[in-house]
Amino acid sequence: MKLSWSHAVLNVRDEKGILDFYTETLGFNISDRGQTTENGPNIIFMSQNKDEHHQLAIVSSRTDQDAANSLNHLAFRVESFEDVKTLHNKLELAGVNILPLSHGNTLSLYFNDPEGNGLEVFWDTPWHVAQPDGVFWDTSLNKEQTLAWVKETFSNKPAFSKRDDAKGDWINRP
Ligand SMILES: [Fe+2]
Numbered sequence: 001m002k003l004s005w006s007h008a009v010l011n012v013r014d015e016k017g018i019l020d021f022y023t024e025t026l027g028f029n030i031s032d033r034g035q036t037t038e039n040g041p042n043i044i045f046m047s048q049n050k051d052e053h054h055q056l057a058i059v060s061s062r063t064d065q066d067a068a069n070s071l072n073h074l075a076f077r078v079e080s081f082e083d084v085k086t087l088h089n090k091l092e093l094a095g096v097n098i099l100p101l102s103h104g105n106t107l108s109l110y111f112n113d114p115e116g117n118g119l120e121v122f123w124d125t126p127w128h129v130a131q132p133d134g135v136f137w138d139t140s141l142n143k144e145q146t147l148a149w150v151k152e153t154f155s156n157k158p159a160f161s162k163r164d165d166a167k168g169d170w171i172n173r174p
Contacts, residue, residue: 006052006055007052007054007055007056007057008055008056008057008071008074009043009056009057009058009059010056010057010058010059010071010115010117011058011059011061011062012058012059012060012061012062012115013060013062013063013065013115014114014115015042015044015058015060017114017115018058018113018114018115019044019058021094021113021114022046022056022058022113023046025090025091025094025096026076026087026119026121027048028046028047028048028055028056029046029047029048030044030045030046031045031046031047031053031054032044032045032053032054033045036059036061040061041059041060041061042059042060043057043058043059043060044057044058045057046058048076055076056074062115067116069117071117071118072118073110073117073118073119073120074117074118074119074120075119075120075121075122076119076120076121076122077121077122077123077124078121078122078123079123080123081107081123081143081146082143083123084107084109084121084122084123085139087109087121088100088109088139091109091111096111096112097111097112098110098111098139099111099136100136100137100138100139101134101135101136101137102125102134102135102136102137102150102153102154103122103129103131103132103133103134104125104127104128104129104133104135104150104153104154104157104160105124105125105127105128105129105131105163106122106123106124106125107122107123107125107137107146107150108120108121108122109121109122109139124163125147125150125163126147126162126163127150127151127154127160127161127162127163128159128160128161128162128163128165128166128169129154129157129158129159129160130157130158130159130160133154133157135153135154137149137150
């Protein structure tokens with residue numbers, strides 16, 4: 001049995017604000033929408049992957065004003081370094097606070113959606129590094145400079161190796 005992550009569902013307060021952010025800033029498509037039950041709240045399904053009906057859904061049912069919930073972050077992989085840079089620019093234009101962090105195995109951008117839900121968008125580097133690990137990265141560097149920096153920064157860290165060589169090295173419980 002292999003479990004691959006499929007989707008997350010968020011309870012939200014401001015349907016339009018959240019929908020605008022995920023569709024316009026992050027580029028999600030709406031795959032379906034409707035009411036959860038006859039008198040129930042709306043649910044809107046979104047995806048960027050034709051093989052997933054929804055990677056994310058929002059239910060307009062949240063009434064509290066608390067900032068906190070139990071979600072740490074949702075994470076989405078992109079296919080290229082240029083995708084990360086493009087998103088960085090879009091987020092900057094949208095006035096979103098961005099934390100650029102490299103885990104050695106990724107170049108990640110951490111940020112929040114308009115209701116404070118944590119998000120990570122990342123691109124895989126060619127390397128594996130034991131986790132947790134993370135170092136701020138300079139988003140003004142180009143791809144070549146950034147990969148050279150990642151290699152220099154993480155090559156003496158535990159388990160540094162080529163990504164493909166480390167696949168399936170599970171840490172099982174003692
Ligand atoms: Fe993450």
